[in-house]
Amino acid sequence: MTDTTLSLTRDQMQADIAAEIGIPLAEVEPDESLVDLGLDSMQVMTLLMKWGEVIPGLEFSLFMEAETFEEWWQIAAEAQAA
């Protein structure tokens, strides 16, 4: 499976996160703590509402538990694979 077949791509996810926090895309490094980058739980809700339109069944609590962008992507990738 390649990115192009996915509803939400890794690049798109990264771009959405950067935009939501209001920081340059490059700062959303895969292993950086999203909390440290300034993401808060309300923004998580906003992002999930947006992504939930293309991927059904995204669990808020799973994203809350994950620390980094890389972990987030894993959750999203698994949800899309399911």
Next chain:
Amino acid sequence: MSVFGPMETDSFPLCDSQDGIWYAQRRDPGSPVFMTGQALHLKGPLDSEALDRAIAQVGQEAQCLSLRFSETKAGPRQRLQPGGAPRMALRDLSAEADPLAAAEAAILAEAKAPADLAHGPIAGFTLWVLGPDHHILSERIHHLAADGYAMVLITNRIAELYNALVRDTAPGPAFPPYLQAVEAEARYREAPKRDKDRAFWHETLAGLGAVEGMVAGEATSARWFHRAEIALPETARATLHALSERTKLSWPDILTALSGAYLARCLPPKEDETHEVVLGVPLMNRMGTKASRVPASLVNVLPLRLVIDEDAALADWLAEAAARMAAMRRHGRYRGEGLRRDLGRIGAGQRLHGPLVNVLPFDATPKMEGLETRLQILGAGSVDDLTFCFRGDGGEGLLVQADANPHLYDLATTQAHAARLSAFLAAALGAERLADVATLTAEEHQTHVVTRNATGHPVPETTLAALISDQLKAAPEAEALVFGDKRYSAARLDAAIDDLAGNLAARGIGPGDVVAVALPRSAELIIALQAVVRAGAAYVPLDPEDASARRADMLERAAPRLVLAAGDFDTAGQPVPVLAPEAWSEGPRAQPVAPGPTDPAYVLFTSGSTGVPKGVVIEHRAIVNRLLWMRDHYGFGPGDRILQKTPATFDVSVWEFFLPFLSGTALVVAPPGAHRDPVQLAGIIRDEAITTAHFVPSMLSLFLAAPASDGLRIDRVFASGEALPVSLARQFGERITGTLHNLYGPTEAAVDVTYQPATGREPGASVPIGLPVWNTRLYLLDARGRPVPDGTAGRLYLAGRQLARGYLGRPDLTAERFPEDPFVPGERMYDTGDLAVAAADGRMTFLGRIDHQVKIRGVRIELGEIEAALEATGLVSQAVVLAPPDHAGKARLVAYVVAPDATGDQIRAALSGQLPAMMQPAAIMVLEAFPLNPSGKLDRKQLPAPQFGDAPAARAAAPGTEATLAALYAEILGLPAPASAEADFFAAGGDSLKAVQLSLAIEEAFGTDPGLGTIFEVPVLADLAQRIEQSGQRDDGLGPLVRLSQGTGTKGTLFAIHPAGGISWCYRRLARELKDWAVVGVQSPLLDPNAAMPDSLSELAAAYATRIAAEQPEGPVHLLGWSLGGIIAHAVAAHLEGQDRQIGALVLLDAYPSECWRNEPEPDEGAAIRALLAIAGHDPDAYPHLVSRTEILGFLRETGHPLGHLPMAAQHGVVRSVQEVNRLVRGHREPRVAAPVIHVHARLDHAGSDRTPQLWTPHAGALEVVDMDCRHADMVSDRASQRVAQWLQGRTG
């Protein structure tokens, strides 16, 4: 026979996130406020079996529900009790008349029940059946186990499991284990991130001053809270989302920031104009951690500093506030409790933040198959001060909730906050800037500005001259004026006034002119003032005795046409004629020109804060309003006699001079100087049957202190000029027959504008100044001229008919102090510069000058409170406390007192227990009398400079309680030397755990438990010592019965009989371990030196039996005794059985029948003293070098044993008891008891002796022996006590 195995050790310490809750609960173990709770209303067909199964499943998954807690010396610990989660309870209320009401009451009662943290359950689920299709599921979990988010997780999981069961689908994944949260926290504790977070917080909080709440008082949660809630209006919610959209700020952040802006409106005005508030913001502390999905208590309350810039564009200010919140969230794992420790903000007055703002966007109501659900939040943890909560996801509605500590706020105030905050938010969300937003709701604004000021009353547009002339002519024969032997009828006075007025008129004096009057108190003074007014001019009073430059200045500025004074009056070079009374009859007369209502009646010079006197010009219509109000309100008329004693230069004199003659009342003029002489005043009041007099509170205090005033009758006494202490009002009631009235007003508003009867029963230190007089408006405004809420201090402005025309020759100053009335177009108001606060009924209380607020170590101090405490010592007849700055500009409290029979040190000693250390004066200056100015007010400038003690260095702890406490502070805090008397436990490095250790150490040392809360409340050593002594007076722990535990006593009461020494304190450890028992120590009457010696042990035991039977009138009696105490316990059991009482447990701790002792020598005094060592739990044989009483007591003190601190009399009592009990034992013959004896046998002793447990067999119904691997002396040690307790607890019944 049973032998104990090892203790269970599967416990682990509390998480940092639980510490704060633990210690808060520990302060008040019976408080239910830490039980979080909610009720889920379920409408529709419910499968209650499925719900029961779902809850059972959640009990397995959410391990926090099976937590248990215990306390150890190293701090609190927790463990997971297998199967310890509660199952669903079922309560069917469908047969009730009103099932819903019954359920709601029962649920609230359930929510208000505290949990047993040691034994559980710490949570509960109850399904209330209201009808076939109506149920409520109530949930409650102790806050140590769950925070708000955990409650949401658990509730949602119950719903998920329920849905899966009824739909027959598979539920989602279960919760991670509890330890996952514990480990996540442990990892953070070691992570470099934590250091970065700490650095962030220390930098963010640098320079943070004292954090104040809306109301003064200790912000420590009560057992429950007031709640008020109101839905945020729909339109406001729409505006909120639009604003969030436009600004790209989250709506929770916007609500938090605006709540902070609201809070700022409710704080007292600050002199430095920096409008910073410090909110407490609870952070979930879950995002991005493995603890995220674990039901546990993780929430973290951190301080949010917000500078309220009301002039900034709202969007800009919100963005800045949101940036601060984003920053705090990035560092939101560092614990608030740790921050308190770091910054030394623990204990009384050391707050880290003010009220809380909690936005909870995630607690959506769970959806359940076939059911309509509604969620109701009952409690969410403690409420220290005030908590604003916003509930709802923002989409469907937002509930504004105010929870308030009932110690600080009443319910009405709480409701007002909820309503006001909601209105404030609605307005602020649509505002350009905060500055444009009102603080009050529209209704409140109407009440404050209009309703409370609806004082309109018809008063004729006339003049003093006209009113007085009419009245004097109406009753010409009435006595009008008395001065010594001179008595004037109304007609004679009227003629004299006419004559002098004609003289003035002949000199061309008339309306618009000013005439100075500088006469001593006399009939001539009265006539002169009346004549000036009748001639149409305004009078300006000058002090005849003050020939200073001040007089010259006043003469120059008032530019009088004439001075009515003694012939030798010095006009200081001003070209103004002087007319002496001797010359009044000379010269021509003319018909005066009557003044108009808007002509000036008098000009009074007041000393302004700048020191330059200002001439206040009062018009007739203003003073007429004031005098007619007074005449009507207090019913002045013929028969009244008013005393004139106030100097004419003080505006109070105005009503004394003019009220009598417009109400048909006689005026009695006191001789010059008499106003300062209580004896002379009392004489005049009695001889002249005075019905009305005025006193400045300072002078009233002097007057009441004089024996001459006792028992006087004065119908009305008016007090004004200074705040009226409640204590003084009370004193008045005790000494004088009559009523006392408090009046308030500046010279700039025609004498007085508010009134209040003073009863002496008012709450607070000062009598309120009350309500406005006729045609008068009061406004309490903030620095921007907006009305402030009730309970919030504001600047007092006056408006209405009584306002002065302005300052003579000072249009600039007049414009400044008499700005436009913003509420009544075309009118002016007067800025008093006074701070006041309004109660809910609108009554005002004067708080002081706005520029004279006193803060000591950042905390606002009410000087009146200190004055009241000084007076309450009974050593001081008058007291005034000032706070002059020292050389470094820091305020220091100086008390000036008049104390005929006491020294400063005595007063200080008497005061020390009455006030916290922070409020103790740094200097007490004892004066013979207070210097008063000519008006009778305290003359502060004449007070001597304070003499501070040479040693601003810390005072050493005094011998006794303080010294002991100083040693305990040092030991627990690891100080190199004993702490000083002023040492603050928390400032010196204490934290909550150490406070617990201190409370235990105090309990051991003094035999009295001050309670953990007391240490937080009074952490300063000297204050704490005082408290301990006070509680010691109530209970020195040496009484015949001493309660050794706070145990619930579900298994009954255990009476523990003292060993030979007569004191039962040795059973404290056992009592602490026996959680299900109430333990009462029975102590020897011989501790009291006056007690008679009993003749036999049986007689002693009979007395104990009677005492015990009285304490516990029914049910089986449980007895325990160690050593010789066991023999007594056995004898007590025999007596009780003789009274047909059933004996439950009879536990003898390594005790042997008296036959074992009969042939042993009785201990001499030396041996008896050494018995103290045994009583203290030491083996005397191990300390052969300790011989004398001093050595032994010294040793006990060093080892921290309470016996080392026994008072001398009790030491003798212990020795006497040891000797006496030994004597009695030797003469004792054991009776037989029916009950079985439980013998706890110290196996390591008694080898080679004939002492065996079996010796009890002939004296008991049965014998049960419990072997312990310990020695006799260790029987009450920690370890043995624990095991004995464990064994007893395990025993049924």
